[in-house]
Amino acid sequence: MFKQLQADLATDHHIHFNDLKLLEEALTQANYINEHPGYKGGDYQRLEFLGDAVMQQSTAVYLFKRFPNWDEGRLTELRISMVQTRAFAALSRELHLDRYVQLGRGEELSGARNRDSLLEDLWEAFIGALFLDQGQEVVMNFLEEMMFVKIDEGFYDQFVDYKSKLQEYLQRHGTVKIAYTKLDEQAISNNEQVFTIQVSVDGKPLATGEGKSTKDAEKMAARKAYQSLMNN
Amino acid sequence: MFKQLQADLATDHHIHFNDLKLLEEALTQANYINEHPGYKGGDYQRLEFLGDAVMQQSTAVYLFKRFPNWDEGRLTELRISMVQTRAFAALSRELHLDRYVQLGRGEELSGARNRDSLLEDLWEAFIGALFLDQGQEVVMNFLEEMMFVKIDEGFYDQFVDYKSKLQEYLQRHGTVKIAYTKLDEQAISNNEQVFTIQVSVDGKPLATGEGKSTKDAEKMAARKAYQSLMNN
Structure with missing residues (x-):
């Protein structure tokens, strides 16, 4: 064998x-x-x-x-x-x-x-x-x-919880308001939809993410926001 | 430098x-x-x-x-x-x-x-x-x-707590009586003594240790007992 x-x-x-x-x-x-x-x-x-x-x-x-x-x-x-x-x-x-x-x-x-x-x-x-x-x-x-x-x-x-990471980073100097807002929702087949979510801090947009559930789209938005903040 | x-x-x-x-x-x-x-x-x-x-x-x-x-x-x-x-x-x-x-x-x-x-x-x-x-x-x-x-x-x-290790090992199948008994105490100078301690389990001697305090002698006895049990 x-x-x-x-x-x-x-x-x-x-x-x-x-x-x-x-x-x-x-x-x-x-x-x-x-x-x-x-x-x-x-x-x-x-x-x-x-x-x-x-x-x-x-x-x-x-x-x-x-x-x-x-x-x-x-x-x-x-x-x-x-x-x-x-x-x-x-x-x-x-x-x-x-x-x-x-x-x-x-x-x-x-x-x-x-x-x-x-x-x-x-x-x-x-x-x-x-x-x-x-x-x-x-x-x-x-x-x-x-x-x-x-x-x-x-x-x-x-394997990374980007929503927690983003929150930790944004609140490192104190409390800020982090919001996830649905921008769009499109049916791509009978059973499937794609959601577009925007994450913003104190009203200022940071990034958008897409996903087949709002949860996935939020995670994607958080990851993109976190990574772009880390690369600047 | x-x-x-x-x-x-x-x-x-x-x-x-x-x-x-x-x-x-x-x-x-x-x-x-x-x-x-x-x-x-x-x-x-x-x-x-x-x-x-x-x-x-x-x-x-x-x-x-x-x-x-x-x-x-x-x-x-x-x-x-x-x-x-x-x-x-x-x-x-x-x-x-x-x-x-x-x-x-x-x-x-x-x-x-x-x-x-x-x-x-x-x-x-x-x-x-x-x-x-x-x-x-x-x-x-x-x-x-x-x-x-x-x-x-x-x-x-x-860096090893041998007294705890020995106790853990001896009690892996249930409670036993572990005793540390002073066998000897000798002055080696005006300020220094050497203690000899025996460790036993349910009355059966396992090992003896020496040290400049009873605590050190106990640790040495526990280490010798633990190591000889591990090597058998």
Whole structure:
């Protein structure tokens, strides 16, 4: 089974993973081992310990070099939105680690295979294994291709609460009035509408956002306002 | 001034730090810059962001390889006792970073130069600068020599509350009686005594410890008991 993952890594990512045992360890949960006395390796937890730290450093090094003019506050903020459960779970799914993981029966029945917290652990364990098998440079290249390109696609924005951030920033010197106003609402099909929302502070417009619900449109407006304030 | 630190790094650690500006940035606080318009570099905060992550990974990689039979719980526990304020402050003092830091006047007057939280930041910033100037391998060798050797000297034990750990471990299946009993008390000079304390669980002796106060002797007994239980 892990030969398939090894082959996919070679085809899709040009990574020639050497140690299949290590790959299997990164994708094996403790209770699986208890139930399969024939399995001779370890579970993923030590590799998760390692991979967690490798993810922290790799992300910090990338952001430090990529954004030479950002202060540590902005760097930390972006790192937090990247190095967290939902982002890692999405990466695990993209690599199909959810298909490969060897679970105990109880975990399988309780739906762990689709649980973000398990998929986060698997991502970290996989990165720990990749670091041991291939070294830091391969890990960095792999993360650039899988994870860091998503910064420019706005992927990590979904994990940031921009309405709170905007409010915090605007009220840093005291209370101001922040309003979200609906400017437009258009049907694009029988079931779908697009809303346009404007966010303003003390009556002065900051940005507009669109979305398929007023909530989504507000979030988009808040993100655009926050990011344009940060870039000035 | 930073030429002296550069020279000390070469003499004491065989590190030939290239970029003096980077070394100065790692040891310059934001308010110093405000008060010295002639200073052209940045403050240490971006380097601290970087060094914090480098410390996490370097320590995790070292512990993972050094202790192949430890589970992730023990690895995490030791890492926590190493990667923290008081340990980093001690390392900063050992490298005399407290002498070099350029502080704003207010911070100087408030005693920041001897404050652990500042010295922790400086250690991380210095490691960030070392990583940029010399790369991962030099950082690892430097940490091995400055920091990881201290594991075997028991240096990080002082940051661990072994009495609580022992109690937690012994009571994991329910309440037991843990007792600390004084076995001996000897004067070693006019002002100094050595106490010997035994720790027992439900009347069964686990370990003895010595110390210049009963509190120290208890801590030592708890550490010896905890470590021998962990190694069995």
